[in-house]
Structure formats: C-alpha cells, structure tokens
Amino acid sequence: MATFTGAECARCVFWFEETESATQVQRKFCTQYRKEPPSRPTVYSWHKNFVQTGCSVRLARPRVSDATVEQIRESFVRSARKSTRRATRETGNPNVTVWRVLRKSLHLKAYKLSIVQHLTDSDKVVRKEFCMQMFHRIQDDEKIFSDESTFHVSGKVNTHNCRIWGSENPRVSLEHVRDSPKVNVFCALSKYRVYGPFFSMKTTITSIVYLDMLQEFLIPKLDEDDQEGRIYF
Known part of the structure; x- marks a missing residue:
C-alpha cells in the first residue's frame, strides 16, 4: 500500500x-x-x-496515559457497581475515555445482575413442608404433571433456554425463518406411566386449543386408568 x-x-x-x-x-x-x-x-x-x-489527514487518537488507566482501575476496584458517569465525575476523565479504558485496557465487561426472589427462613420451611406434603400425596394418590413444547422444522430454538458456555463470546447467530412449519407436543407424567406424546399442528396454542387437546387426548386416557377417582391433574 x-x-x-x-x-x-x-x-x-x-x-x-x-x-x-x-x-x-x-x-x-x-x-x-x-x-x-x-x-x-x-x-x-x-x-x-x-x-x-483543517488537516488533510486524520489525526491519530491520543494515547491514554498509564496514570489515567491506573486512576480508573482504582476507581472501580473501590466500587465495581458504579456507573461510568459516576467514574467520570470522580476521575475527571471524559466518559468515552472511561469506557475505552474499561473495555480496551482493563478488558472488563459489564454484566447484568440477576433478580431472584428473596427467601426468608420461614419461606424455606414452607417450601420444605409443601415438598413433603406433595411427596406423600403422590404415594397415596396419583398426581399428573404435564408440559408442552414447540418444535420448528427450520431448527429454531428458544434462546431463553439455550446457553453456550465458554471463556469468550462465540458470536453465534441462527437465521430465523418466519412462519416456518412447526409441531406442538404435549406430554403428561405420573409415577406409573407416561401419557402421550400428543401432537398438534395448530399454529398457536391458545386456551381453546389446549382445552380441546386435554378433552380429546388426555382425559379419555385418565378415565381408563382412574377407576377409584384418585387421579389429580
């Protein structure tokens, strides 16, 4: 060149x-x-x-000094949850400089906090009691647990449930085919047997479609097995 x-x-x-x-x-x-x-x-x-x-060539970006990098590093060591704007006020450096140092020099990434339900000691006791109660009921009576899922012919996945573990972001993407063919699958489970799977080609599982699926597929099977009225769904 x-x-x-x-x-x-x-x-x-x-x-x-x-x-x-x-x-x-x-x-x-x-x-x-x-x-x-x-x-x-x-x-x-x-x-x-x-x-x-006023210059014919683009000027090179000035290099951030080692002292500035160390100043910003110490600022986030004291408080890792502070915002870049707060760090800008504390260090006196421009916000873009703080961002550049965090990402380019210190190789730090901003991770989101996970919001979880706060559990007290009494909550833990109640949860344990519920688990033990359900365990004994399952032994005495027959409980039915069910779930459903959608499978796309195009290979579409639910990104909420899909994770790729690694030391670096693999930058993986998946092309989505709009309105691709799919099949909905319903299945129920008891301690003795599996009910299903039941398949539905409906585009969307609405409350009406779900009720029809229960009445046409699951309820007749339950009636065959439930001779004493001990099945709960």
Missing part, C-alpha cells in the same frame, strides 16, 4: 481546491512526484478532512 508524506497530501488538497477534479490531481501528482498517485477516494477523503478539521 502506497504511503504519502504530509507535504504530498497538502499539495493534493491544494490542487483539488484549484481544479475540483480528482483526476487532474492524479495527473499533477504523477508529473511532479514521479510515482503512483493516490486514488480518487483518497483525494476526496483528504479534502473532506481538510474542510472539517
């Missing part, structure tokens, strides 16, 4: 101002410097930079 001096860039900008033609600039450049001229887009870029900044 050809390189050009500051004087050559400035001369090209002067010629472009004079002729308003990148082709004329290339010809003058070859005549005076006896080497391959810059491309037309390069000439346009030099002229645009000169008009906007």
Whole structure:
C-alpha cells in the first residue's frame, strides 16, 4: 500500500481546491512526484478532512496515559457497581475515555445482575413442608404433571433456554425463518406411566386449543386408568 508524506497530501488538497477534479490531481501528482498517485477516494477523503478539521489527514487518537488507566482501575476496584458517569465525575476523565479504558485496557465487561426472589427462613420451611406434603400425596394418590413444547422444522430454538458456555463470546447467530412449519407436543407424567406424546399442528396454542387437546387426548386416557377417582391433574 502506497504511503504519502504530509507535504504530498497538502499539495493534493491544494490542487483539488484549484481544479475540483480528482483526476487532474492524479495527473499533477504523477508529473511532479514521479510515482503512483493516490486514488480518487483518497483525494476526496483528504479534502473532506481538510474542510472539517483543517488537516488533510486524520489525526491519530491520543494515547491514554498509564496514570489515567491506573486512576480508573482504582476507581472501580473501590466500587465495581458504579456507573461510568459516576467514574467520570470522580476521575475527571471524559466518559468515552472511561469506557475505552474499561473495555480496551482493563478488558472488563459489564454484566447484568440477576433478580431472584428473596427467601426468608420461614419461606424455606414452607417450601420444605409443601415438598413433603406433595411427596406423600403422590404415594397415596396419583398426581399428573404435564408440559408442552414447540418444535420448528427450520431448527429454531428458544434462546431463553439455550446457553453456550465458554471463556469468550462465540458470536453465534441462527437465521430465523418466519412462519416456518412447526409441531406442538404435549406430554403428561405420573409415577406409573407416561401419557402421550400428543401432537398438534395448530399454529398457536391458545386456551381453546389446549382445552380441546386435554378433552380429546388426555382425559379419555385418565378415565381408563382412574377407576377409584384418585387421579389429580
């Protein structure tokens, strides 16, 4: 890739101002410097930079000093949950500098907090009692647990349940085919047997579709097995 001096860039900008033609600039450049001229887009870029900044070439971004990096690092060591705006006020550095140091120099990432239900000691006791109660009821009576899922022919997955573990972000994406064919599957489970699977080709599982599926598929099966009225669903 050809390189050009500051004087050559400035001369090209002067010629472009004079002729308003990148082709004329290339010809003058070859005549005076006896080497391959810059491309037309390069000439346009030099002229645009000169008009906007007063300089024909884009100036390099100033390097952040080691002292600034250490200052920002110590700020987040004291409080890792602070915002970049607060760090900007504390350190006196621009917000963009704080961001650049965090991501480029310190290689830190902003992770979201997970919101979970607060459990007290009494909640734990109640949960244990419920589990033991359900355990004994299952032994005495027959409880039915059910669930349903949707399978897409195109390979679409539920990203809420899909995780890829690794030390780095794999940047994996999956193309989604809109309105792709799919099948809905329903299944019920007791301690003695599995009911189903039952398949439905309906586009969307609504309350009406779900009720029809129970009445047509599951309830008749339960009636066959429940001779003493001990099945709970």
